[in-house]
Structures are given as structure tokens and as C-alpha cells.
Amino acid sequence: MxxxxxxxxxxxxxxxxxxFFWAPLSKPAPAxxxxxxxxxxxxxxxxxxxxxxxxLCWLYCPEDAIIRKEDNSVEVDYEYCKGxxxxxxxxxxxxxxxxxxxxxxxx
Amino acid sequence: xxxxxxxxxxxxxxxxxxxxVKVVSAYPITPQTTIVEKLAEMIERGEMDAxxxxxxxxxxxxxxxxxxxxxxxxxxxxxxxxxxxxxxxxVWWVAGARMPLVMAVVSRAIxxxxxxxxxxxxxxxxRDSGWIISMAQENQEAFDLTLQAxxxxxxxxxxxxxxxGLEAFILSxxxxxxxxxxxxxxxxxxxxxxxPYVISPETNFVMGNIVPDEDYMMMRLSIQKAMEAAKEVIxxxxxxxxxxxxxxxxxxxxxxxxxDADYIIIIAGSWSGEAKMAIxxxxxxxxxVGVARIRFIRPxxxxxxxxxxxxxxxxxxxxxxxxxxxxxxxFLDVAxxxxxxxxxxxxxxxxxxxxxxxxxxxxxxxxxxxxxxxEGRVFEPEYWxxxxxxxxxxxxxxxxxxW
Amino acid sequence: xxxxxxxxxxxxxMPGNASCPGCPESMGLRYLKMALGDKAxxxxxxxxxxxxQGIGPKSGINFPIxxxxxxxxxxxxxxxxxxxxxxxxxxxxxxxxxxxxTADIGFQALSGAAERNEDIIYICVxxxxxxxxxxxRSGLTPYGAWTTTTWTGKKEHKKxxxxxxxxxxxxxxxxxxxxxxxxxxxxLRKAAKIKGFKYIHLHAPDPVGWRxxxxxxxxxxxxxxxxxxxxxxxxxRGSFKLSPFSKKYKDPSKRVPVIExxxxxxxxxxxLNKPExxxxxxxxxxxxWWWIDLLERSTNPAKTARELLNx
Numbered sequence: 158m159x160x161x162x163x164x165x166x167x168x169x170x171x172x173x174x175x176x177f178f179w180a181p182l183s184k185p186a187p188a189x190x191x192x193x194x195x196x197x198x199x200x201x202x203x204x205x206x207x208x209x210x211x212x213l214c215w216l217y218c219p220e221d222a223i224i225r226k227e228d229n230s231v232e233v234d235y236e237y238c239k240g241x242x243x244x245x246x247x248x249x250x251x252x253x254x255x256x257x258x259x260x261x262x263x264x
Numbered sequence: 265x266x267x268x269x270x271x272x273x274x275x276x277x278x279x280x281x282x283x284x285v286k287v288v289s290a291y292p293i294t295p296q297t298t299i300v301e302k303l304a305e306m307i308e309r310g311e312m313d314a315x316x317x318x319x320x321x322x323x324x325x326x327x328x329x330x331x332x333x334x335x336x337x338x339x340x341x342x343x344x345x346x347x348x349x350x351x352x353x354x355v356w357w358v359a360g361a362r363m364p365l366v367m368a369v370v371s372r373a374i375x376x377x378x379x380x381x382x383x384x385x386x387x388x389x390x391r392d393s394g395w396i397i398s399m400a401q402e403n404q405e406a407f408d409l410t411l412q413a414x415x416x417x418x419x420x421x422x423x424x425x426x427x428x429g430l431e432a433f434i435l436s437x438x439x440x441x442x443x444x445x446x447x448x449x450x451x452x453x454x455x456x457x458x459x460p461y462v463i464s465p466e467t468n469f470v471m472g473n474i475v476p477d478e479d480y481m482m483m484r485l486s487i488q489k490a491m492e493a494a495k496e497v498i499x500x501x502x503x504x505x506x507x508x509x510x511x512x513x514x515x516x517x518x519x520x521x522x523x524d525a526d527y528i529i530i531i532a533g534s535w536s537g538e539a540k541m542a543i544x545x546x547x548x549x550x551x552x553v554g555v556a557r558i559r560f561i562r563p564x565x566x567x568x569x570x571x572x573x574x575x576x577x578x579x580x581x582x583x584x585x586x587x588x589x590x591x592x593x594x595f596l597d598v599a600x601x602x603x604x605x606x607x608x609x610x611x612x613x614x615x616x617x618x619x620x621x622x623x624x625x626x627x628x629x630x631x632x633x634x635x636x637x638x639e640g641r642v643f644e645p646e647y648w649x650x651x652x653x654x655x656x657x658x659x660x661x662x663x664x665x666x667w
Numbered sequence: 668x669x670x671x672x673x674x675x676x677x678x679x680x681m682p683g684n685a686s687c688p689g690c691p692e693s694m695g696l697r698y699l700k701m702a703l704g705d706k707a708x709x710x711x712x713x714x715x716x717x718x719x720q721g722i723g724p725k726s727g728i729n730f731p732i733x734x735x736x737x738x739x740x741x742x743x744x745x746x747x748x749x750x751x752x753x754x755x756x757x758x759x760x761x762x763x764x765x766x767x768x769t770a771d772i773g774f775q776a777l778s779g780a781a782e783r784n785e786d787i788i789y790i791c792v793x794x795x796x797x798x799x800x801x802x803x804r805s806g807l808t809p810y811g812a813w814t815t816t817t818w819t820g821k822k823e824h825k826k827x828x829x830x831x832x833x834x835x836x837x838x839x840x841x842x843x844x845x846x847x848x849x850x851x852x853x854x855l856r857k858a859a860k861i862k863g864f865k866y867i868h869l870h871a872p873d874p875v876g877w878r879x880x881x882x883x884x885x886x887x888x889x890x891x892x893x894x895x896x897x898x899x900x901x902x903x904r905g906s907f908k909l910s911p912f913s914k915k916y917k918d919p920s921k922r923v924p925v926i927e928x929x930x931x932x933x934x935x936x937x938x939l940n941k942p943e944x945x946x947x948x949x950x951x952x953x954x955x956w957w958w959i960d961l962l963e964r965s966t967n968p969a970k971t972a973r974e975l976l977n978x
Contacts, residue, residue, distance in 0.1 A: 169336040169457040171467075175420040176493040179479070179486040180362040182461060183470040185729045188683035189721025196688065212671045216848055217885055219693035221680035229672065237682035241689035241874075242882030255882070286753045287746060315749040320779030324742030327735060327776065331710065331746030334733055337753050339746065353736050463733045463747070465705050465758055472734030473720035 187237070193220070197240030199255040201233050207252035214244035214253060265449070270442045272403045272435030276368045276428065277302035278442070279410035280340045281312045282450040283366075287332035287339040289317040291325045293347040294380045295436040296370040300342060322347035326354035326367070333358075333365045334471065335464060338414065338457040340365075344432065345372035348386045352393075358425045359394030359487065361471055364417040364459050365425040368410065371399075371533070372432040373616040381617020382432040384533065384584040388561070388593040394487045396426040396494055397562040399532040401518075403440040406430040408511055409559075411454065412501050418458045419501075421493040429561075432617070434534045445509055453508045491563040498560060516565035518557040519572075521547070525554030527633055528572050530598055531582040532558040535620055539582070542625040551633055558594065569601045578607035578636045580629055584614045591645045599645065607632075607642040613649035624649060669849040674701055684727025686719040689881030691845040691871035691888065693719060695792050698848045699761065700729055702855035707759040708733065708747060712740040712773055714765035715799045716792070737772045740764050741780035744787045752786075759859055762789040766807035767797050769868075770828050781835040781864045788858050788865045791828060794873035802876040809896075810951060811944055813934040814876070820938060824951050829868045830958055833902050837864040840902040844870040846888025847912050850899055854910075861903075870897045878933025887931060892916070893923040895952045898959060907962040917956065925949055 183189075210229040222238035223231050233244075245253040270278065277299050280288070288307070290300040306312040315332075319325045322343050329339035343351060348369055358365055369390075373383035384399075391397060396416060400406040406428065413426040430436060463469050475483070499515035506512025520540050522528060531539045536557040543553045556572055558565065573579065579602060583592025590596065595610030602608060609632045614620040628649055636642045654662045679700040686693040692715050699707070709730045711717055717734055721727035735743045740762045748760040764773055769791035777789060796814045797803040804814040806826040813820055832840045839861050843851035851869060858865035872887040874880065879887055891897035892912055899910035915921045925948055929935040938944035 169338070169459050169462065171460070171462060172420045172458040174423055174460050176422075177486050177489045178362070178423065178460065179483045180423075180460060181360065181472050181475060181483060181723060183473050183475075183720070183723035183726040184468055185470065185681050185727075185731075186725040187681060189473075189681070189723075189725035189727035190683055190685035193683050216671050217694065219680070219686060219690045219697070219884075220684070221678055221682045221697065225676050227676075234682060239688040241884075242880070243689055243884055246882040247885050287749045289742075289746060315753060317745055317749060317783070319742055319745070320775055320782070323736075323738055324745075324776045324779055327739035327742035328746035328749075331733065331735075331743035332750040333746075334743075335708075335747040335750035335754075337750035339750070354739060357736050357739075463731050464708060464751070464756070465731055468731045470720065470723075470726040470728070470730075470732040470734070473723050473726050473732070474718065475723040479723065 192236050193239050194236045197238060197258050199240045199242060200235065200258050201238065201240070201242065201244050201253050202256055203231060203233060204252045204254065205230065207250050209250050209252070211249060213247045213249065217243050217247045219243065265446060266444050267441050268444050269439050270403060271298065271437050271439050272400070272406045272430045273298040273370065273437065274302050275403045275407035275442045276342065276410050276430065277306065278444050279407045281306050282445070282447060283411055283414045283454060284338065285314055285340045286337040287315050287317065287329060288341070289319050289325045289328035289339070290341045290343065291319055291322045291347060293322070293344050295372060295432040296342045296344040296347070296368065298436070299368055322351040323354055326351040326358065329365060330354065330358045330361070330363060333363050333459070334361070334462065336459070336462045340367070342368035342370070344370040345374055345386045349374065349389065352390070355390055355393045355395065360483070362423045362460055363425060364423055366410065366413040366417055366428065367425065368428045368430065370432055370436045371429050379616045380432060382434050382534070382584070382614070383616050385586070387427065387429045388585040390427065391562055391593065394424060395562065396422070396424055396560065397429060398427065398560050399429040399558065400435060401534055401536050401557060403435055404442050404511070405513065406435055407442050407444070408505065408509070411450065412505055415454055415501050416494065416497055419497045420458060420460070422490050422497050423460050424487065424490050424494065429533070431534045449508065453505070494563050495565070513559060516560040516563070517568040518559055520555040520557070522554035522556055522572060524552060526552045526577045527629070528576050528579045529553060529555045529582065529625070529629060530558060530569070530579055530594065531555065532561060532594060533584065535582070535584070535614060538620060538622045539625050542622045542629065545622070545626055546629060551630065553629060561594070564597050566601050569598060573602040573605045576606055578609070578632060578642065580609045580611060580632050582611050582613060582625070586612055586615070595645060607636045609642065609644040609647055611647045611649050618651045620649070669852045679729065681727045681729040683721070684719050685721040686715070687875050687881070689874040689884045690719070691794060691873060691884050692716055692792050694845045694884070695851070695869050695871060696728055696763070698851050699763070699855065702852040703759055703761070703859055706757070707761050710735055710740050710744040710747065710760065710762045712764050712768035713737040713799070714768050715794070716763055716765070718799055737768060739776055740768055740773050741776035741789065744789070745780050745783065745785040748785060748787050760787045762787060764789070764791055765799070766791065766793045766795060766805045770806040770826050778835065781832060781837050781866065784837060784863045786862055786864070788855070788867065791868045792871045793868060794871045794876060795825070796876050798873050798876045810947055811935055811938045813937065827955065827958070829866070832866040833962070837866060838862070838904055839865040841866070842868045842870070842897065842899050844888045844892055844897060844899060845872070846885050846892060847899065850910055850912055854901065876934070879931055883931060887928070890923060890928040890931070894925045894928040895919070895922040895956060896925065896928055898955060900959065902962070909959065909963070917959070925952065
């Protein structure tokens, strides 16, 4: 049976359109909803002396807003951090404090 | 080249095979079923090198071939009637994504009540969706249009999906000789699949997330521009197909005896055959009538119809569908193009497979012509040619009395 | 075993996306990237993840994506996979669907794809209501939960999707939780190696719709497992196995009382002082574990019925 026997591999040709063409295409990129740091009402502040480099904040941060450095210490990307507080909640040594923003997302 | 005796459905299946389609998916619905049955047979016999995905609904059938096309494979599906309505959401999705794709639509009545016979309502229901929509008159043309559809749809000036319309039973299940070219000839004529983009880790494209409203509107304009460009592509493909395989149909409209005509019948689909016979008889009686058969309802052949409108005394349009609360859909397009330049009659006939013979066409056409000749300008947008058993009877007498 | 420190230091998610603060879906998508890397293509039906992508021409999810109509994800993914196979490309096609796109409007296409044993991974990211449209009840909303279409609490229990998928006799079915990323990543990696249909049901507590503070997503997710509300398990080729994090909760005395899970969510507020309502939820938990017990005892032929038939 020839059912699942695919003999020739036929790849299509991607050819640029020749008339005015605007398809709904995007590419993954930061800031698809802008600088989401402005959404924040509280900001996480990392107390570096307490940090044990367990990376749990980096693992759980939904936003990719915890920047992991080469020595596994961490920093917050305040441009994008939405201030959800998950990093502070999962930190096993209380090394992240949530402090109120003076105004939404001031950096 | 071989002459085979094929039903319309088998003719479509042969064209799909020759187009080297790689992914086929469909859900059975009468009268489309034998297209996919034939394709399944070809694939299982090893005669066709493709994947067949036997899905659980029409919505999924179009979604499946759309997924395959987005990932770079030439793909095909077929449906009819309720199947087409069920996949209507996906119909819009494919066009909005600008994904080249081909679908055969075996046009059939819509229920209730159940009715599996010929009617154009299902295919006309798709006319606003951004698909190129063609209508075949006979099995050979269904074959030819299917092959051409891949080339039109995948043309970089177009990049829109295309429907090949053929009619329930009259074409789908009726055998006729079909000239089937060799694979080599088709390969020489039909280039490998071209498409504007592929969704894959290589390209990293995302299709369809939210965009600003203003961008959305520009995307809609771009579909319209592609439709406009498709007119030239359709004519070009028709000519080049004619050169290669010896059959050229005249582009978006096939005209028969329009040159010297005083009156024109505008019609689409298989019953154009009856119209063509009717004008022979009419001409013998001294009525100079021509037939303009609409091969493409989208893009609408504006220029062709406009040219006819400016030189004839009247146009009679035959619709096998109704836009309830308005007129026949084909008539609406014709009337917009004609813009009051000539007399018009919109005939609604043949719904749900109701027989329309040559004699019927002669009768209403003659009546229209006589009226125009007597009264001058006539505008009759809605003329129901009722079925023989009910014609001429008061409506209140014909319906069953349940109450 | 997944060791956090061994995960390459790179961008997994996509900052600046449109998800709400504390979003479990954004978390899940990062784990998906950690597990499958750059070989995966997502098919996303309508839902929160359609919106999380943000505004084109950018996208806030770090994958190539085919967005698709609500009811069509299982089908579109089947077609994509077929096309990749035809072209000799071994990309992983993943459906990332919400509870509506999986258990309700998307169920038909999912069931069809499962029955055909399509070689795809179908992930239900389950936030237990139609969150994207504003917290309406779904087939996966649990008993008693407030939603904007069940103001006095839902009167029916959650549809048990993983068991329904097991009944489809597919090679791999698993449950996971955003509270246990190691477990989820491991299951994804395993799924990627199995040929045929893989279903992973990812429990995704949603701060907005479940009415809890955005910092508690992980805690709520873990409580769901610890109370026995959301058991983590795997069903692989006919063999059923509780996952390490859920093993001990087979013993009801080891479970955290369900009230602990209910009381930190505003959506259950109205039934906290109604013991008869809480009893119904406890009975649901018992029933779920009864099924698990049955599956544990009666399976392990090491082959699916599909494979036995093909013999």
C-alpha cells in the first residue's frame, strides 16, 4: 500500500508577492504590547546579599523579566516586569521584596 | 493524452492527482463524496504520492488542508452544500491568511428540507469571502479548471484560495469523455507550488495575531487588489492552457454569439448548455440572442459585462440561488455593472434541482424580448420561473393546508 | 530529571506580551520552550493565547504560530504535521489550546485527531473558564465556581478530559501543572519522543478569573495538586502511573484539606460556609481517585489496544 510511503520530498517555493500584499504576519519580538513595565503597581527589589542563586524566580517568572546572569545571580528587567509578585512569592529565602511604585511603572 | 469516460467528480480527482497534490483531506457529503473516494483509492493503490487525512467534519477538512498548505504542501479538499456552510468560518480564514489552496465545490441545495440536487445557493453564499470562485459547465471544464486553479491560486500576483464549482449530479455523477493529459505534459505546464510564506521554525512566522484596526483594513484592501490582479492571471492561464492542451474558454466569461446579439443571456454552470441550445432556436425565429456564460463569479467580470451592457438592448440573467429579501445574487452583480444602461430581467429558476429545459429558457427570454421591444426600457429584477406543476396557479392554492 | 541550573541561559518567553500579571499561560509557554527548544510550531485556537501574542507585526509568544479558528486546532495541526512529513522535516507540531478550544468547541477536532493517532502534541492549558472573553463558564469549570455566567456557582462538575483521552487509546496522556515545571518539562520531552498522539492537560490557575492575588499562581497550582483536586499522572502505552509529586496524595489522609485550596480563591467565596457544597467537591476528588485506582490496577499491558490490534 502506498498510503504512508512518501517517496518524493516536495518543498514549495516561497516567492514574494507581486501585487500590493499585506498578510497578517508577525514575528516573535519583545514589546508586542509595549513596555509592560508601565503596568506595574509594585516593583520587585532583589536583596542580593540574601540571594542563594536557586533560580526559582527565573524559572517561575511568566514574563522572562528576571535576567539570569552568568553566575546565576539575578536582576529584574524593569522595562517589562508587570509586577505580579510571583518571584517574591516563590523565593525560598525572602530575598525579593515587593515595594509600591511611586506611580505606575516609573523606572 | 488519453480520453477517459469520467464523471465530473472523477475528472476533478484525476486533475488533483496530476497536479501532484501532497495532502488531501475531506469529509464525505453527497454529491462530492466520489471525488475523495477516488483520491483515497489512488493514494492507497500507490498511484498518487500524497497523504490522505480522513477527518471528522468539513470544518476540520478545510482546517487540515489549510494547515498543510501553511506548512508548504500543495493541498486539496472538496465539499458541497451543508459541508460548505459548516466550513464557512474556515473559508474566510484561508482567504484572510492569503494561503493558496484549491477546493472543489459540488454545488447542491441547502436544507431544510433535505435536497441533494443542483442549486447554486451554497457556492454563492461564499462569494464575499475572498476566494476565487469558478463554475464549470461540463466535466472537461471541471478537470481543466481544477488544474488551472492551482496555477491561478499560487500565482504571486494572486495568492488567494480558489473554488472550482461543478454541479450536483448533472456534472458530478454523469459520465462524459474527458481529455486527460499525461503527467509529463502537466508537469511542463504547472510549476511547483509557490506561496507567500510558510509557518515553520525556519521562517519563525506567526500568522493571525491581533493587528491595529488600520492595518486590518489595509489587509482587506490587499485582498481586493489581488482579486483585481487575478482577472489578468485567469485570462493568461486560460490562454497558456489553451496553447498547451488545446482548450481555451475565453477567460472569466465565455461568450457565444455575443458579437451580433441584441440580447444577452447571462448564466453560470451546466444549464448554460441549455441556454446555448435555446439561442439557436431563438435565432431561427429571428431573435438575435447571445449567451455570456459566467465562468468566474469572483473576481466578478466587470469589464466583460460592462462592454456587453453598452451594446445590447437587454440582458436576462438566470439565477439558481436567491438572496432572500433581495434578488438573485448573479443578477445583483449584473445590475450593479449595467448601471441602468440597458433593459434587465432577473430570472430565478431551477432551485433545488427543479428541471429547467431549453423550452423554459426560450419562453422567458422571448417574453422579455417582446416586452422590451414593445415598452422600451424594462427593469424586472425578480422573475420567478416556477416549477411546471405550480406555474400559473394562485399561490394560496398550491401549498398544503396544515392549518 | 530536569535541573534548573542546567537549562541553558537564554530567552524562553517573550517579554512585553499582553498576558495579565501572574499569567499561568505565559509561564507554561516558557516551559514549553525549555522542553522543546526551537523545533516546535504552535497551533493556537481562539483563547487567551491569541491575545497574549499582542499586536502585530510583533508577537509576544516565542514560537512560530498558526493562529486558527476556535474549533479547528486538532485538524490544522494534523495538516501541518502531514505537510512537514511530506517534506521530510521533523518539526514538532504542538496545539496550545484553552479549555474551550479543547473540551468544548474544540473537542470534535481534538477527538478526531486523537482517533487518527496524529503525530502531534495537544496541550490543554486549562484555566477552568473562558477567560479571554471575560470569565464565562466552560466544560472544565469546577463545581461551585463563580463565573460571569454562573453567578451562584456552577452546578455541574468538571469534565474529566484526561480520562476521555485515555479512552481514545492514544499512546500518551499526562496531566501537568504550572506549579510543577520540572514535571511538565519532563513530560513534554517524553511526549516529543513518542510517535502518535500525545495529550498533556496543563492546570493553569488564573489570578484574574479565579480571584486571587497575581503573586499566588504557583501556590494555587501546587495546592490543587496537594489537595488531590488535580492529580499529576501519566498514561503511556497502556500503563498508568502517578507522577512523583502526586504519589503520596493517593492516601486521603496525606492530602491538604480542600478548603485550603478553595479559600484562597474568590471564585469559591460564596460556598466556604456551606459544608454540603464542599462535600460535593470532596466527593468529586474521591471519584477522581477512584478512577485513578481503577486505572492503576487494571492497566499495564505495556501496549495500547491499538498496538494489540495491529499485531
